[in-house]
Amino acid sequence: MAIRIETDALTLSRSRFATSPAGEIVATLQARRGPAQPHVRRWYAQALARLDTWTLDLLHALVPAAVEHSYVPDFLTPHPQRSRETRDGMVEAIAANPHAEVAAQLDFAFDGRAVRAEFAGGFRDERAYLSWRRRPAPLLQELFDAGEATLLEEAAAAMGRFFDAAIAGQWAQVSAVLDADVAYRAEAISTHGIAAMLANLDGDLAWDGRTLSLPRPFEAVVDWAHDGVLFIPCTAHAGPISYAAERPRTPALTYAARGTGALWPEPQRGEHAAGLGELIGATRLSLLRLLDDPRTTQDLSLLDGHGAPTVSYHLRLLSRSGLVTGRRSGRGVVYRRTALGDALLRGALPPY
CATH class of the missing domain: 1.10.10.10 (Winged helix-like DNA-binding domain superfamily/Winged helix DNA-binding domain)
Structure with missing residues (x-):
C-alpha cells in the first residue's frame, strides 16, 4: 500500500521548499516516548517544566507519540504561505483552517466520529480502518462537542505556547539549520537533478517520472498536485517522510533536515x-x-x-x-x- 502523488517532471518543477515552527513542535511531541535527538529532548523537557497541564494534555491528545500512532491531524501543520513561516503566522494559519477540512481529518483519525467511505476504502477492510483509529481523550471530546472553531482556537493557542516555552530561544539557530538544508537541496538539484535530490530525501520515496510513491498502511492517490509538491525540512523530524494533502491544496512532504548536530548542547x-x-x-x-x-x-x-x-x-x-x-x-x-x-x-x- 502507498500514497501516490501524480506529478510529472513539468509539474514537479513547480515545487518549492518552506520552513515552519509547526513541524518542529509536532515532531517534538511525537518523539516524547522514544529516541530523539538531544535538542528535541531538551525542547520537550522545557515544555514539561514551563507549560500548564491543560496545554500539555490538549497537545498530547492531538499529537500521539510516534511509537503509539503515526497520524497527526493536518490542521496542526498548515502549509507555510511564505518561505520562512513565523510563530504568529503559524498560529493564525491553524486558527484559520477551513472547518470542513478539520472535521474530515478528525473523522479520519478518531473513534466515535463519522466513518467516511472514502477513508475506509483505503484500508484492507472497514474493520482494519476502525482498529486503526484512536480513542479521543475526554478533553478532546469536549472540544469536538464545542465545534471546530473552538477546537482550532484552543489548538492554535496551545501550539503558540509550546513554541514560546520550548523552541523560541533557539529559533534563530533552528532557522539557520533549515536554511542550510534548503540550500543543500537546491545545490543537489542544480548539480545532479531533481530525481537525485528526491532519492536522497528518503530511501522509500520513489519517482518514476509520473508518480511519487510513499509506502503507507493505506492507499491514497493525489491527482491534484498541479503546483508540484511542498517540501518542508524539520530538525526534529525522525523516521520516514510524513505526508499531508487536502484537496485542492498542494501536497506537502516533511523530512529530516541535515546538520542538526549544530543544535545540540556543547559537550563538556x-x-x-x-x-x-x-x-x-x-x-x-x-x-x-x-x-x-x-x-x-x-x-x-x-x-x-x-x-x-x-x-x-x-x-x-x-x-x-x-x-x-x-x-x-x-x-x-x-x-x-x-x-x-x-x-x-x-x-x-x-x-x-
Whole structure:
C-alpha cells in the first residue's frame, strides 16, 4: 500500500521548499516516548517544566507519540504561505483552517466520529480502518462537542505556547539549520537533478517520472498536485517522510533536515576530550559520541551534518581500529560503539 502523488517532471518543477515552527513542535511531541535527538529532548523537557497541564494534555491528545500512532491531524501543520513561516503566522494559519477540512481529518483519525467511505476504502477492510483509529481523550471530546472553531482556537493557542516555552530561544539557530538544508537541496538539484535530490530525501520515496510513491498502511492517490509538491525540512523530524494533502491544496512532504548536530548542547570538553579530538580527529570523535545508540550511516549523516560518503569513510577507519562495529540490517548497516570505543571516550583505556 502507498500514497501516490501524480506529478510529472513539468509539474514537479513547480515545487518549492518552506520552513515552519509547526513541524518542529509536532515532531517534538511525537518523539516524547522514544529516541530523539538531544535538542528535541531538551525542547520537550522545557515544555514539561514551563507549560500548564491543560496545554500539555490538549497537545498530547492531538499529537500521539510516534511509537503509539503515526497520524497527526493536518490542521496542526498548515502549509507555510511564505518561505520562512513565523510563530504568529503559524498560529493564525491553524486558527484559520477551513472547518470542513478539520472535521474530515478528525473523522479520519478518531473513534466515535463519522466513518467516511472514502477513508475506509483505503484500508484492507472497514474493520482494519476502525482498529486503526484512536480513542479521543475526554478533553478532546469536549472540544469536538464545542465545534471546530473552538477546537482550532484552543489548538492554535496551545501550539503558540509550546513554541514560546520550548523552541523560541533557539529559533534563530533552528532557522539557520533549515536554511542550510534548503540550500543543500537546491545545490543537489542544480548539480545532479531533481530525481537525485528526491532519492536522497528518503530511501522509500520513489519517482518514476509520473508518480511519487510513499509506502503507507493505506492507499491514497493525489491527482491534484498541479503546483508540484511542498517540501518542508524539520530538525526534529525522525523516521520516514510524513505526508499531508487536502484537496485542492498542494501536497506537502516533511523530512529530516541535515546538520542538526549544530543544535545540540556543547559537550563538556575536558583535557581528555580535547586530546582525543586531536588524536583521532574531530569528525571521528563526533561519530563516536553519536553512537550512544545504534545508528545507520544515514542517521549519522543527518545528525553530524557530513555527507554519507564522508561518514562512511570515517566509520571504516573507526571499524578498522576496533572502536565501532557494523551489522547489516535490511538494506543498510547499523553501527555500534564497541567496548573499546566506550573506554576510549571515558578515558579509561585498559592497560597493555
